[in-house]
Amino acid sequence: xxxxxxxxxxxxxxxxxxxxxxxxxxxxxxxxxxxxxxxxxxxxxxxxxxxxxxxxxxxxxxxxxxxxxxxxxxxxxxxxxxxxxxxxxxxxxxxxxxxxxxxxxxxxxxxxxxxxxxxxxxxxxxxxxxxxxxxxxxxxxxxxxxxxxxxxxxxxxxxxxxxxxxxxxxxxxxxxxxxxxxxxxxxxxxxxxxxxxxxxxxxxxxxxxxxxxxxxxxxxxxxxxxxxxxxxxxxxxxxxxxxxxxxxxxxxxxxxxxxxxxxxxxxxxxxxxxxxxxxxxxxxxxxxxxxxxxxxxxxxxxxxxxxxxxxxxxxxxxxxxxxxxxxxxxxxxxxxxxxxxxxxxxxxxxxxxxxxxxxxxxxxxxxxxxxxxxxxxxxxxxxxxxxxxxxxxxxxxxxxxxxxxxxxxxxxxxxxxxxxxxxxxxxxxxxxxxxxxxxxxxxxxxxxxxxxxxxxxxxxxxxxxxxxxxxxxxxxxxxxxxxxxxxxxxxxxxxxxxxxxxxxxxxxxxxxxxxxxxxxxxxxxxxxxxxxxxxxxxxxxxxxxxxxxxxxxxxxxxxxxxxxx
Amino acid sequence: xxxxxxxxxxxxxxxxxxxxxxxxxxxxxxxxxxxxxxxxxxxxxxxxxxxxxxxxxxxxxxxxxxxxxxxxxxxxxxxxxxxxxxx
Numbered sequence: 088x089x090x091x092x093x094x095x096x097x098x099x100x101x102x103x104x105x106x107x108x109x110x111x112x113x114x115x116x117x118x119x120x121x122x123x124x125x126x127x128x129x130x131x132x133x134x135x136x137x138x139x140x141x142x143x144x145x146x147x148x149x150x151x152x153x154x155x156x157x158x159x160x161x162x163x164x165x166x167x168x169x170x171x172x173x174x175x176x177x178x179x180x181x182x183x184x185x186x187x188x189x190x191x192x193x194x195x196x197x198x199x200x201x202x203x204x205x206x207x208x209x210x211x212x213x214x215x216x217x218x219x220x221x222x223x224x225x226x227x228x229x230x231x232x233x234x235x236x237x238x239x240x241x242x243x244x245x246x247x248x249x250x251x252x253x254x255x256x257x258x259x260x261x262x263x264x265x266x267x268x269x270x271x272x273x274x275x276x277x278x279x280x281x282x283x284x285x286x287x288x289x290x291x292x293x294x295x296x297x298x299x300x301x302x303x304x305x306x307x308x309x310x311x312x313x314x315x316x317x318x319x320x321x322x323x324x325x326x327x328x329x330x331x332x333x334x335x336x337x338x339x340x341x342x343x344x345x346x347x348x349x350x351x352x353x354x355x356x357x358x359x360x361x362x363x364x365x366x367x368x369x370x371x372x373x374x375x376x377x378x379x380x381x382x383x384x385x386x387x388x389x390x391x392x393x394x395x396x397x398x399x400x401x402x403x404x405x406x407x408x409x410x411x412x413x414x415x416x417x418x419x420x421x422x423x424x425x426x427x428x429x430x431x432x433x434x435x436x437x438x439x440x441x442x443x444x445x446x447x448x449x450x451x452x453x454x455x456x457x458x459x460x461x462x463x464x465x466x467x468x469x470x471x472x473x474x475x476x477x478x479x480x481x482x483x484x485x486x487x488x489x490x491x492x493x494x495x496x497x498x499x500x501x502x503x504x505x506x507x508x509x510x511x512x513x514x515x516x517x518x519x520x521x522x523x524x525x526x527x528x529x530x531x532x533x534x535x536x537x538x539x540x541x542x543x544x545x546x547x548x549x550x551x552x553x554x555x556x557x558x559x560x561x562x563x564x565x566x567x568x569x570x571x572x573x574x575x576x577x578x579x580x581x582x583x584x585x586x587x588x589x590x591x592x593x594x595x596x597x598x599x600x601x602x603x604x605x606x607x608x609x610x611x612x613x614x615x616x617x618x619x620x621x622x623x624x625x626x627x628x629x630x631x632x633x634x635x636x637x638x639x640x641x642x643x644x645x646x647x648x649x650x651x652x
Numbered sequence: 653x654x655x656x657x658x659x660x661x662x663x664x665x666x667x668x669x670x671x672x673x674x675x676x677x678x679x680x681x682x683x684x685x686x687x688x689x690x691x692x693x694x695x696x697x698x699x700x701x702x703x704x705x706x707x708x709x710x711x712x713x714x715x716x717x718x719x720x721x722x723x724x725x726x727x728x729x730x731x732x733x734x735x736x737x738x739x
Contacts, residue, residue, distance in 0.1 A: 155701040175710055178684040289698045398713045500715020501702050567666030
């Protein structure tokens with residue numbers, strides 16, 4: 088049996104999914120968090136059923152890829168749980184009408200029931216139920232209220248079908264329902280609503296955005312640096328390091344295996360051993376920044392700030408062929424390019440997706456890479472780190488403007504709901520943070536280890552020098568970098584953090600470090616991002632993105648090399 | 653009747669006409685921007701930025717080009733939140 092969770096974007100489908108299955112899925116306070124579908128299993132009175140969290144949609148005729156996915160899912164479902172935002176009943180009911188016309192057994196869930204009272208809305212549940220002729224259940228998904236009631240209804244629900252309506256008939260029926268079942272009393276703006284208004288007015292919104300982004304940056308940097316200095320470094324250098332070196336030396340006092348495991352220097356970045364660099368990069372360098380980044384991102388998401396940032400940035404984004412929503416993809420990409428790339432699904436046209444993906448790959452370094460750039464380049468002063476980011480941003484803007492000119496068609500305009508601010512629910516927030524950290528560790532640790540292992544094998548076989556000769560001209564003549572950078576570029580395909588880390592033993596000048604960090608960001612996406620984009624864009628478009636990236640990488644490396652005297 | 657783009661911030665009224673084709677109309681319908689609905693202009697971003705409106709307690713951002721296709725009969729009283737209009 089397949090049960091579908093369907094409803095408008097941002098009504099809490101994913102939270103209800105988590106509640107019903109116990110599985111953890113990401114939810115946020117903006118439309119379009121779920122772009123693919125998530126499956127889970129639930130047990131109802133001893134019988135197993137499949138529960139599917141369908142991406143949000145406003146109507147069954149799809150406008151974007153995410154909505155297309157949703158419309159397709161409907162054909163395979165046995166029961167529909169239609170989730171509505173109780174504070175937005177009128178709009179939500181349109182999809183409900185369309186779903187009723189499909190004739191599947193259906194339950195209507197009025198989520199965010201706790202907000203109804205705050206907003207001065209009164210809903211008559213009995214009247215609503217008698218109009219719709221299907222069970223209507225109020226819930227507060229974040230606290231779990233009403234979920235039990237929902238479960239007991241799932242087995243009892245019977246098919247019910249209404250005849251096909253035209254657009255006008257649907258709205259006329261909805262009008263009738265609203266008139267009978269809903270009364271709204273006026274009330275004054277709350278503080279959060281006033282803050283919400285202030286953050287989308289141009290003269291208050293832009294300063295607010297500036298302050299928020301600056302605060303985020305400071306928090307991430309403070310947390311990151313403190314974690315490294317007071318926890319990770321003392322742990323690695325004083326506790327773990329001496330211990331692991333002693334342990335490895337017992338069976339392998341020296342030789343190949345000794346070097347593969349712990350390398351031949353005591354420096355954790357430079358040794359390139361599996362148990363030293365292989366663990367120090369993900370845990371000692373990257374995690375301290377990934378943690379505060381996702382903490383800040385999750386708070387912004389659940390509070391509902393991101394859609395407002397999208398509105399503020401909308402006209403700027405139009406210059407690079409995108410609209411405001413792409414800001415959310417970029418911010419997600421600053422954490423990890425993979426969720427950033429997935430979130431481009433909500434963009435409507437192929438043109439927009441292409442531009443967004445290209446810009447994401449070229450000029451948005453992920454947190455793992457940022458952490459290592461800060462570690463290496465930051466030693467010479469944060470100004471150089473800003474220089475790398477400034478260069479990346481400028482390339483992004485330039486490439487975007489060029490793509491906007493040469494690609495046919497125009498990008499559609501922004502049209503999105505701006506959800507009200509919500510004080511984040513602490514438990515949900517912590518769960519989400521934990522999930523993201525776990526996802527990072529699950530993906531990063533094995534790949535970093537693999538990368539370090541490959542470096543060792545290449546070293547032992549003496550292939551490093553051979554590769555150096557092969558791509559020499561571009562690296563040495565155009566970029567002004569030593570040929571030893573080439574292995575780093577190869578490993579960069581696997582993990583960019585390891586690649587930047589590999590620059591450490593080369594003792595490059597600041598100029599070379601800035602060039603190499605920039606080029607390593609631009610030249611190619613990491614393997615995880617590459618496969619996601621291959622799936623999202625198709626072989627042809629992905630090939631185009633790759634060509635653009637390589638051209639940009641060669642050019643920018645050369646430009647830095649020539650201009651920086 | 654003025655378009656949403658030409659309305660002043662904080663003005664409220666009733667949507668009387670939607671321009672554009674069927675697809676445009678279907679798209680704006682999905683967020684309840686329909687003929688006969690009360691609408692209030694909340695904000696207008698500078699430099700041809702989008703317009704933010706309030707329909708049924710919900711804020712919606714609409715690109716300027718789309719806002720030009722939504723026509724509103726502005727009414728004097730602003731009743732969307734029971735607040736008196738600033739004059």
